[in-house]
Amino acid sequence: MxxxxxxxxxxxxxxxxxxxxxxxxxxxxxxxxxxxxxxxPQPPFAHAPDRLAQFAKECDRTGTTLATVASERDVPAEVARYLAANGLERSLAGWGAFAGLDWAGAGIAFHNRPAAADDRTGLTGCFCAIAETGTVLLLSSPAAPKVTALLPETHVCVVRKERLLDTMEDSFALLRREVGDPPRAVFYVSGPSRTADIEQTIVIGAHGPYRVHVILI
Amino acid sequence: MQIQSMFFKKRASEKLDDAILQGNMKRAKGKFVDGRAKAVAEFGVWEEVRTHAAKVRDRALANLDAYLVEFERNAVRRGAVVHWAEDAEEACAIIAGIAAKNGVRKVTKSKSMVSEEVNLNERLEAAGVQVVETDLGEYILQLAHEPPSHIVAPAVHKSKEQVAELFVRAHGKPRLTEIPAMTREAREALRDHFLTADMGISGSNFVIAETGTTLTVTNEGNADMVTTLPRIHVVITGIEKVIGTLEDFATLIRLLPRSAIGQSITNYLTLTTGVKMPGDTDGPEQMHIVLVDAGRTKLVGSDLQEMLRCIRCGACMNHCPVYQNVGGHAYGWVYPGPMGSILTPVYVGLENAGDLPNAATFCGECAVACPVKIPLPDLMRKLREQQFDRKLRPWSERMVIAAWGFTATRPALYALLSRIGARVARWMGGSEGLIHWLPGIDGWTKGRDMPAPSGRTFREMYRQKRSGASHGR
Structure with missing residues (x-):
């Protein structure tokens, strides 16, 4: 046997x-x-009356920065503002879903491909976001390469406000309803990469991004 | 990892005299304990979630075989290969076999305690495969050729000066003094390995039966590199890690990072299910899941089964006054602190780890801190009973316990002997009322005095109080 x-x-x-x-x-x-x-059982703050405020509070705690724009058309301008404010180069690798926006008009070189090791900024969408923990949830697919959120030093993530949920359980229910089986990678990102392995001192940017910036539409 | 638990007493003494370690342990204690306390206080429904978590763990453990078969069915459906390993040797042989068959030259690893249990790195290196640990703490320890001393913060026993020294030797760059610069240097050193490895090896905090999913929980993102970039992903984990549903995972993950380090969620949580799907631009072509027994079925159905609920958060050791003082290496195997004092004797033999169930003050802090309500002191007590029954403790100790048992079940004899004992102890205390030395336990009195009793037993005083009370009525 x-x-x-x-x-x-x-x-x-x-x-x-x-x-x-x-x-x-x-x-x-x-x-x-x-x-x-x-x-x-879920903690009381997981069902906050103001879901957006709860999301913002948790993003602040994990080190994710947050900006709000009126429509998808405004995303390139917000990305340009963010890159300039942080002294970052105006070039990025992004998911194909955003390729049609007016990047040239915002002075940004948009590369429609999965991020490579030397790309400095990656732009992704997300499946949904979770207010309880200030999390964005990415599902891997041909149109949504995970490396774009992982390899560059800066990760910019576009979130539609109607995709903001209360809890992780809500994200599972939505996953079952819209997708069925989980795809290969279900990736919960809550702030930039960090470590505290030397003297329990928190340092941002261990292996993944140093910066996570969420743009809410 | 080679078992060294039989040397607990000697190693514990050495650690108590190690000034650097004492400083490092003291610093860590505050961060872990205070961080958890703060997270629990603001959570609101901690006890309710703990109770539910214990229930979902017990539900899967009560039908462990069926949950494992359901997990396997779903993982296979998604293209993973599920392997079963009875022991360390078989687990290593399976993974070394996968590496050999696929011409693997370099492996990146994210932290896995099961891989430490089975000595996986050693085995792969012997087969000519380069193994690179990528969790910063594990990377530091790989450079130092040391085992982890904590299951969550493996390099907690190291100071930044010690890390700086290791980095100078490994990276050949000028000595660094600041922790962010050291982290940056490690990031750069490891990036190339991530991009060039043929195989990634990770653990899995849980495996989910419903979907055939394995998962990683990290703050660094190293596990995501390891499970996404190489063409082969190997998961090594214990058979007890199976849970039913994604919802069960949501419950447990509310407890895990809060209990470990006081974080509400880790920066990265990744559920990995099967292989790369058609059209995917990233992800592995092969996924292998190795389910390891290596002693776990000895706990199944035993009076220690509750131990299998453990979610490896480290709260029990963070809160243990013994661990806080001697550190993880004194315990002599992979799992230190209270959880290790139960797992080590069961996995490697009570006869090899006899001091561990006794390395406890029974203050009960570990049971209070445990997010899945494992009654750790009760389980340690059961191991002590086994030691007594199997004659594994010294003859003198067994005689004392046997004599105590004989006396305690004979009330008249007990009253007589305790009266004599109380008077002798009072006499030994002398005018200052302190006993400086006790026969047979001089190790205990070497560092402290015992306050002498009043000279009268509780029963004598109680009788007097009762008669006094009835006179007054």
């Missing part, structure tokens, strides 16, 4: 169940328990 059979048999014996592997009835019971998707 292989390791799998031995391990399963040992578990069953130790827990007083007969046989070498789970029965159909046991498997059905497990699937039934899973299908209930029971939601546990």
């Amino acid at each position: 292989g390791a799998r059979e031995n391990i399963l048999a040992r578990i069953r014996k130790a827990q007083g169940r007969a046989g070498a592997a789970p029965t159909e009835a046991e498997m059905a019971a497990v699937r039934e328990a899973i299908a209930r998707h029971e939601v546990g």
